Amino acid sequence: MYICICHKINDKTITKSIADGANNRVALMNQLGAGTACGKCVSILDEMIDAHTIASITSEDMPILFIPSSI
Numbered sequence: 739m740y741i742c743i744c745h746k747i748n749d750k751t752i753t754k755s756i757a758d759g760a761n762n763r764v765a766l767m768n769q770l771g772a773g774t775a776c777g778k779c780v781s782i783l784d785e786m787i788d789a790h791t792i793a794s795i796t797s798e799d800m801p802i803l804f805i806p807s808s809i
């Protein structure tokens with residue numbers, strides 16, 4: 739499915755770029771040109787970056803929460 743109509747860039751291309759390290763909007767713009775014409779795809783680019791970031795967080799990245807037994 740095309741995400742950036744202006745540059746004919748599909749979701750698979752964007753997902754691969756994010757996975758390869760283009761983990762912010764500017765990086766995607768520089769690498770693919772996505773979002774550099776009309777800008778209507780920018781919010782979707784941000785959502786795709788956020789989804790990838792959230793999906794890549796592991797339990798090891800989570801802070802340890804300590805709840806004392808007697809409060």
Ligand code: FES
Nearest residue numbers: 742744775776779
């Ligand atoms: Fe991406 Fe226009 S749809 S710049």
